[in-house]
Amino acid sequence: MLAIIIPFYKLAYFEETIQSLANQSDQRFKVYIGDDASPECPKKIIEKYQDKFDVNYYRFNENLGSKSLTKQWQRCIDLSKSEKWIMILGDDDVLGSNVVAEFYKTIPIIDKEEIKVVRYSSQLINDKNENISTAYTHPRIEKSTTFLIKKVRSQTRSSLSEYIFNKEKVLQVGFKDYPLGWHSDDMAVLEFSDFSTIYTINEAAVFVRFSLLSISGDLTVSREKNKAKFLFYYSLLSGKFFSKDQVQILFPKLFQAYLSDKKQVMYFLRITGLCIKSGEILGYIGFLKSILHTFSKRTKESFNVK
Structure with a gap:
């Protein structure tokens, strides 16, 4: 039944x-x-x-x-x-x-x-x-x-x-x-x-x-959604359920979760540990470059550098 x-x-x-x-x-x-x-x-x-x-x-x-x-x-x-x-x-x-x-x-x-x-x-x-x-x-x-x-x-x-x-x-x-x-x-x-x-x-x-009354249509809860995103992809990548090619597709989603909320220092530390453990070195280097790029851009904007 x-x-x-x-x-x-x-x-x-x-x-x-x-x-x-x-x-x-x-x-x-x-x-x-x-x-x-x-x-x-x-x-x-x-x-x-x-x-x-x-x-x-x-x-x-x-x-x-x-x-x-x-x-x-x-x-x-x-x-x-x-x-x-x-x-x-x-x-x-x-x-x-x-x-x-x-x-x-x-x-x-x-x-x-x-x-x-x-x-x-x-x-x-x-x-x-x-x-x-x-x-x-x-x-x-x-x-x-x-x-x-x-x-x-x-x-x-x-x-x-x-x-x-x-x-x-x-x-x-x-x-x-x-x-x-x-x-x-x-x-x-x-x-x-x-x-x-x-x-x-x-x-x-x-x-x-899909409406403004649904969570999917609610744009005011983005930080909570981002936290869920990090936890989800971190959990997936901590296991051994996906092929190497599939893992390459999943890691950028985990990186994005940190880049969307850089105040979460714990995200950065957990990503670092996971990348080292899984041997995702090239992806991690690209992740660090994205952080540096964002930091450099914000620094220039704060000093009004053209």
């Missing part, structure tokens, strides 16, 4: 999310809504649709998402029961009407291949439900490390809502608690798949909302 878990906080597009569940051609799922002590009450909307599908609503007394988004995800997962599979659906994202039906069609393959992570095609929408991207599709079978490199190179995209995870694996591994949950979904895809295989369902789509 499939559990669709909605960590709730924003009411703005919530009914459209709920309506997309009512529209599912296959109703073999249960919905668990975890209200993160929101100032906006979703009860009227939930009551409106409670006869359409099996829904369980719980309001938490403490707002946890503002402190740790991943811990809010986890306590919402804990609301679920014996379901084998879970989808964590954003409270503003929308499912295509055949998402559940296509999942059940693939169960025999998923079980045979021992797949732990299932992915859908996706498309970005705005606050007016207009498509603002082309449809993103993926290889039917793809290594999660290959996917990550493609995402780093802006050749694809993903977000938490378009995945279904094996619940046992989620509970075993857990989500990495990065600031704002930024990159926590990327790491989840890698770890929940054991850095191995993702199975894609391209015949159904998840429509992901």
Whole structure:
């Protein structure tokens, strides 16, 4: 059975999310809504649709998402029961009407291949439900490390809502608690798949909302996002999950995290240690040159040197 878990906080597009569940051609799922002590009450909307599908609503007394988004995800997962599979659906994202039906069609393959992570095609929408991207599709079978490199190179995209995870694996591994949950979904895809295989369902789509109300569209939290970026790439490069060529693509992302916030001296020290340990000497020299270039430029500007 499939559990669709909605960590709730924003009411703005919530009914459209709920309506997309009512529209599912296959109703073999249960919905668990975890209200993160929101100032906006979703009860009227939930009551409106409670006869359409099996829904369980719980309001938490403490707002946890503002402190740790991943811990809010986890306590919402804990609301679920014996379901084998879970989808964590954003409270503003929308499912295509055949998402559940296509999942059940693939169960025999998923079980045979021992797949732990299932992915859908996706498309970005705005606050007016207009498509603002082309449809993103993926290889039917793809290594999660290959996917990550493609995402780093802006050749694809993903977000938490378009995945279904094996619940046992989620509970075993857990989500990495990065600031704002930024990159926590990327790491989840890698770890929940054991850095191995993702199975894609391209015949159904998840429509992901991009607006100023979403973290993706919020430009005021850049420092927190940058911290998450550093922690994510540092963790990846500290392991041995990627080929030498892939590592060459990942290291610049780690360097950028420091260059975007040079007050973080610890970033510099950890990068230095990692480069020495991994033998990334040429990349490290280029990194030092970037620091010196930036310092020289700022010094000239401060003295108004042309």
